Amino acid sequence: xxxxxxxxxxxxxxxxxxxxxxxxxxxxxxxxxxxxxxxxxxxxxxxxxxxxxxxxxxxxxxxxxxxxxxxxxxxxxxxxxxxxxxxxxxxxxxxxxxxxxxxxxxxxxxxxxxxxxxxxxxxxxxxxxxxxxxxxxxxxxxxxxxxxxxxxxxxxxxxxxxxxxxxxxxxxxxxxxxxxxxxxxxxxxxxxxxxxxxxxxxxxxxxxxxxxxxxxxxxxxxxxxxxxxxxxxxxxxxxxxxxxxxxxxxxxxxxxxxxxxxxxxxxxxxxxxxxxxxxxxxxxxxxxxxxxxxxxxxxxxxxxxxxxxxxxxxxxxxxxxxxxxxxxxxxxxxxxxxxxxxxxxxxxxxxxxxxxxxxxxxxxxxxxxxxxxxxxxxxxxxxxx
Amino acid sequence: xxxxxxxxxxxxxxxxxxxxxxxxxxxxxxxxxxxxxxxxxxxxxxxxxxxxxxxxxxxxxxxxxxxxxxxxxxxxxxxxxxxxxxxxxxxxxxxxxxxxxxxxxxxxxxxxxxxxxxxxxxxxxxxxxxxxxxxxxxxxxxxxxxxxxxxxxxxxxxxxxxxxxxxxxxxxxxxxxxxxxxxxxxxxxxxxxxxxxxxxxxxxxxxxxxxxxxxxxxxxxxxxxxxxxxxxxxxxxxxxxxxxxxxxxxxxxxxxxxxxxxxxxxxxxxxxxxxxxxxxxxxxxxxxxxxxxxxxxxxxxxxxxxxxxxxxxxxxxxxxxxxxxxxxxxxxxxxxxxxxxxxxxxxxxxxxxxxxxxxxxxxxxxxxxxxxxx
Numbered sequence: 001x002x003x004x005x006x007x008x009x010x011x012x013x014x015x016x017x018x019x020x021x022x023x024x025x026x027x028x029x030x031x032x033x034x035x036x037x038x039x040x041x042x043x044x045x046x047x048x049x050x051x052x053x054x055x056x057x058x059x060x061x062x063x064x065x066x067x068x069x070x071x072x073x074x075x076x077x078x079x080x081x082x083x084x085x086x087x088x089x090x091x092x093x094x095x096x097x098x099x100x101x102x103x104x105x106x107x108x109x110x111x112x113x114x115x116x117x118x119x120x121x122x123x124x125x126x127x128x129x130x131x132x133x134x135x136x137x138x139x140x141x142x143x144x145x146x147x148x149x150x151x152x153x154x155x156x157x158x159x160x161x162x163x164x165x166x167x168x169x170x171x172x173x174x175x176x177x178x179x180x181x182x183x184x185x186x187x188x189x190x191x192x193x194x195x196x197x198x199x200x201x202x203x204x205x206x207x208x209x210x211x212x213x214x215x216x217x218x219x220x221x222x223x224x225x226x227x228x229x230x231x232x233x234x235x236x237x238x239x240x241x242x243x244x245x246x247x248x249x250x251x252x253x254x255x256x257x258x259x260x261x262x263x264x265x266x267x268x269x270x271x272x273x274x275x276x277x278x279x280x281x282x283x284x285x286x287x288x289x290x291x292x293x294x295x296x297x298x299x300x301x302x303x304x305x306x307x308x309x310x311x312x313x314x315x316x317x318x319x320x321x322x323x324x325x326x327x328x329x330x331x332x333x334x335x336x337x338x339x340x341x342x343x344x345x346x347x348x349x350x351x352x353x354x355x356x357x358x359x360x361x362x363x364x365x366x367x368x369x370x371x372x373x374x375x376x377x378x379x380x381x382x383x384x385x
Numbered sequence: 386x387x388x389x390x391x392x393x394x395x396x397x398x399x400x401x402x403x404x405x406x407x408x409x410x411x412x413x414x415x416x417x418x419x420x421x422x423x424x425x426x427x428x429x430x431x432x433x434x435x436x437x438x439x440x441x442x443x444x445x446x447x448x449x450x451x452x453x454x455x456x457x458x459x460x461x462x463x464x465x466x467x468x469x470x471x472x473x474x475x476x477x478x479x480x481x482x483x484x485x486x487x488x489x490x491x492x493x494x495x496x497x498x499x500x501x502x503x504x505x506x507x508x509x510x511x512x513x514x515x516x517x518x519x520x521x522x523x524x525x526x527x528x529x530x531x532x533x534x535x536x537x538x539x540x541x542x543x544x545x546x547x548x549x550x551x552x553x554x555x556x557x558x559x560x561x562x563x564x565x566x567x568x569x570x571x572x573x574x575x576x577x578x579x580x581x582x583x584x585x586x587x588x589x590x591x592x593x594x595x596x597x598x599x600x601x602x603x604x605x606x607x608x609x610x611x612x613x614x615x616x617x618x619x620x621x622x623x624x625x626x627x628x629x630x631x632x633x634x635x636x637x638x639x640x641x642x643x644x645x646x647x648x649x650x651x652x653x654x655x656x657x658x659x660x661x662x663x664x665x666x667x668x669x670x671x672x673x674x675x676x677x678x679x680x681x682x683x684x685x686x687x688x689x690x691x692x693x694x695x696x697x698x699x700x701x702x703x704x705x706x707x708x709x710x711x712x713x714x715x716x717x718x719x720x721x722x723x724x725x726x727x728x729x730x731x732x733x734x735x736x737x738x739x740x741x742x743x744x745x746x747x748x749x750x751x752x753x754x755x756x757x758x759x
Contacts, residue, residue: 264755273756276749283695283748286755290696291664294671301387312667315660369653376652379659380632383647 001067007074013051014082022047027350030086030255031161032357034210038088038165045089045119053079054093055117062101062109063117069300076251080258088165092116092123096170098243103227103236112168112189124163124192126171126214127237129156134370137181137234141216143173143188149223151188153196153216159364163199163212166192171216172237175230185233189225196220206356249316253293256324259354260285262347263331272334281330288323295319314379318371321361328355388445395446399453402426407457409576409729413536420461420537421493429467430491432475438488444611448618448673452666455622458576458729462496465533468615469499469608470542474595476611477555477604482595486557497540499608500529500582504740507609509546509553509602514584516545516554523556523594525564525587534567534580541582542595544605553605555596562587574732607687613741614676614694617669617701620737624662624705627712627730631655634716645715654715658708665700672697692754695747702738709734 018026022044028036048054056072058064067075087093097116100109115121132138141155153173163169169190176184192199196219201209228236264282267273273282298312331351332339343349362368376382388396406422408415423429431446433439440446447468454463471490474483489495502511514527525545532541543556560567564587567580597604632655635646645651672693679685685693712727713720720727738744 268756273752279752279756280745280748282755283751284699286692286751287696287699287748290672290693291668291700295664295667297671298667311659311663315663318656318660319664372653372656373649375656375659380628380652380655382632382636382652382655383644385647385649385652 001071003070003074006071007078010053010075010078011082013053014079014084017047017051018082018084025085026083027258027346028085029088031210031360032206032353033086033350034088034162035208036085041085041088042119042122042165044085045087049117049119054089054119055097055113058097058101058113058117062097062113073300077254080251080254088162089116089119089122091125091162091166092121092168095125095240095243096123096168099170099227099236099240103239105224107224108189108227115167121168122162122166124160124166124169124212124214126157126160126169126190128159130158134367137185139172139174139185141171141173142177143171143175143186144177145223146220151186151190151221151223151225153188153190153219153221155216157214157216158211159202160199160212160214161210163192163214164201168192169214170227170240172233175233182234184231185237186230187227187233187236188221189227190216190219190221194219204357205359206353249296249320252320253289253296256289256292256320256327259327259331259350260289262351263327263334266331266347266351267334270334270336270338272336278330278334281333285323285327285330288326292316292320292323309379311379314375317366318368318375321358322368324354324361325358328358331355388449392445392449396449396453398426399428399450400456403453403457403459407459409458409460413460413578416460416535417537419459420463420496423461423463424493428463429471429493432467432471433487433491434475437483437491439491443677444614444673445670445677447615448669451615451618452622452625452669455619455733456626458623458726458733460535460576460578462498462535462537464612464616464619465498465535465538466490466496468612469505469533470497470540472611473499473542473544473555473605473608476608477597477601478595479597482557486595495539496537497542498533498538500532500541500543501605501609502544503531504742505609505612506742507544507605512544512546512553514543514545516547516556516589518548519588521591523554523589523591525556525558525584525589527584529582529584531570531579532567532582533577534569534582535578536569544601551598551602553596553601554594554598555601555605556589556593557595558587558589558593562589564588572736574729574736576729576733577736603687607690609741610687610691610694611676613698614669614672616737616741617665617694617697618673620701620705620734621662621666621669623730623733623737624658624665624701624708627705627708627727628655628658628662630726630730631658631708631712631715638717651715654711658704658711661700661704661707665697665704668697668700688754692751695751698741699744699747702744705730705734706738 025037025044029041055064056067056075060066093116097113100112129139143151143153145151169192171188171190172185174184175186196217198215200213202211203209272278295312295316299316332355377384406419408419428450430439431442435441474487490497501507513529514525516523516525538560540559544553545556547554564585566583570579570581572579635651636644638645709731713731716725716727719725
C-alpha cells in the first residue's frame, strides 16, 4: 500500500471518528494525564478496534494486519497529529500481545489476543516491587502450584500503571523457593478481579494516581496461565521489554512535537519569544527533538549488518527522558508565574503535567543511572564494577 | 537512512585507509602524498555528477568520508576542495564553469579552496574582498584574514562584493596570480592550516567570473549550509574517536587495584559521551539521507534544509566539544600532554565550533524560523 494513501486513510478516519462524544478526548490521556476520561477512552479503544487500527503489526494469523514498519509508523504519526488520545490499551497491544505471539502457547494466543485486539481486556505490568526497583531481579513475590495445578501468588508489586483500569496483570514471581536473582522466576498471567488481590492507588506529585500498589494474598490463576516454563520467567520478562522499543515510541515523538508546539504557542502569546535566552532554549529543544526522531528512525531500520550492539537503541530511553524533562522545565520558564496556578487551559494544563510528570520519566523503565550503566557496559564494553 | 552495501563498503575502506595513513602527527611534507592517494581512491569525485565525469553520488557518501576523516584528523584539502569549492560550483556557478572545473577538482589536476566571509560566512555583508570592473576584466582588492589553505592549493574560488546587482560574484583564480600574497598563520589546530590572503590589485580576465548571477546569493548560502552538514559529520567522527580513546585508556589504566573503567563515575561519563555522539550521528546521517532524497526531486526547501542542518550542526558541535573535554579528563594527567591525542581533538573541536557559525547563531536562526513566522 502506498504510504501517502495510507496516511490519508488514517487522517480521514480520525477526522470522522474523533468527533461527537469522543471530541473531548483530543490530546488527552497518556502518561501524566491518565485520569482523563478512562471509561470513554476504553470505548474509544473499541472504536479503534472496529476501525481495524489495533494490532497493525501483528501477523494476520493472529488477527493483525501484518503491516510493514513504515506504515505502522505512519499510523502512529497521523494518530497523534489528529490529536488521538493516549492509548489505555498500549500495555496489552504493544507488550503483552507481541510476547504471547512470540512465546505463548496457541491456547494462550486464542484466549488473550482477541480481548486485546478488540479493546475488551486491558493489561497491567507486574515487575517492580518495593525491594526490587533498579535491582529488578531481587523479586520476592512468591508463586507456587496447588495440587490441582493452579498457581497461587503472595507478595506485592508496585508502580503498576493503570492496574485499577485493567482486567489482567502479567507478573514475574519467584517459583523456586530459595532461588536468587534471575534464576527460579516464572511469568504468570493473573486476573485482577479476585479476592486475593488488592489494588491501592499511589498518589503522585501531580496529585493524581496513575500508579498502584498491587497486593497478592493467595491470589490464584489457572495452571496454563504461565508463559514459558516455570523458572524461565526472567527470559520472558526481558523479551517483553525488548518490544517496548517498538514503533509506538515514534508515536511518542509526535506527542513531544505537539508539546513543543504548545510551548512555542505560549511563548509567542506571552512575549517570552522575544527573550534571547528563551529563544536559544526553544531552538535547542527543537534540535534535541530532531535527534530523538532520527535516532528513532535509525533504531527501527532493519538490521542487515549483524547482531552487533545497536548504540541508538541503547541510548534511546536515556535521551528521550532527559529531553522531555528539560522540555517540562522550559515550558514552565516560558509560562512564568502563571504556571503556579492549576490551569484548565488545554495548553497550560498539558505543559504543567509535562513539567511534573516528566520527573518520573528519568526514573521508570530504568533510571538514568541504570541506563548509563547499561550503555557503558553493553555499548562500550566497560567492566561491571 | 539505511546504508547500501556500496555505502558500507566505502565507509569501511575509508576507515581502514585513514587509520593506516593519517598524517595528523606527521610533518607537512607527507600531506601531498596522502592527498594524491585520496584522489586516486576517487573520493574527490564522489559528488561530481556523472555527466561531468564524476561518480554522481551525494551527501550520504560524503558524510561517511568526512566522519572517518574527522576521526583521524587527516590534514588534507578535502574540506576546501570537495566540500567547499565543488559545492560552491555546483550551487552557484554557471554550467560552463562547472564543465571547465569540476572534473579537474575531482581528479587532482586542480586543488582549490573557497573564500567567503570570516569563518565561511556566506552573507554578502561579511565579505571582505571587493571586485571592481576593469575594462573587460576585474580587479580584486582586500584581505581575507583566515583562509583554509594547507599549501597544496592550485586555485581558489572567491566570493567578492561587486557594485552591480546581485552585489556578489564568484571568481576563480590561480594561487600564483600577480598581486596575491598568502601568509601562513600559526594556528592552534595544526591539522587545519590557514593563511591570510591579501589581494593587492589582483587583475582577472572576464572569464574568471564563474557565478550564475541568478543564483549566486542563494547558492552560496546553500553551499555553506551543505558544508556545515559535512563538517558536522567530521565533528561526529572526532567525537567518536575521543570516546574510543577515553574508553581504551580507562580500560588499561589501573588505580586502587582496578581498571578505572570499572568505576561508575567513569562509566557514566563515557556513557554520556556516547549518548551525545550517537544522537548527533543519527541526526547527521538522517539529514544527509533527506538531502540526498531532495536531490532526486522530493526535497527540502531552503528554510527546511537550513533547519535540519542546524539540528545536525548544533548537536555535532556540542557533542564534539563535550567529548574532547571529557577525553582529556578521563585520561587524567596524560590527557593534558602533547603526546596523547585528546589535545588534538580539543583544538579541532574548538576550530569546528566557530567556523560555519557558532551554535548560538544556528539556534537563533532556528528560533526565528520557529517563533517569528507570520
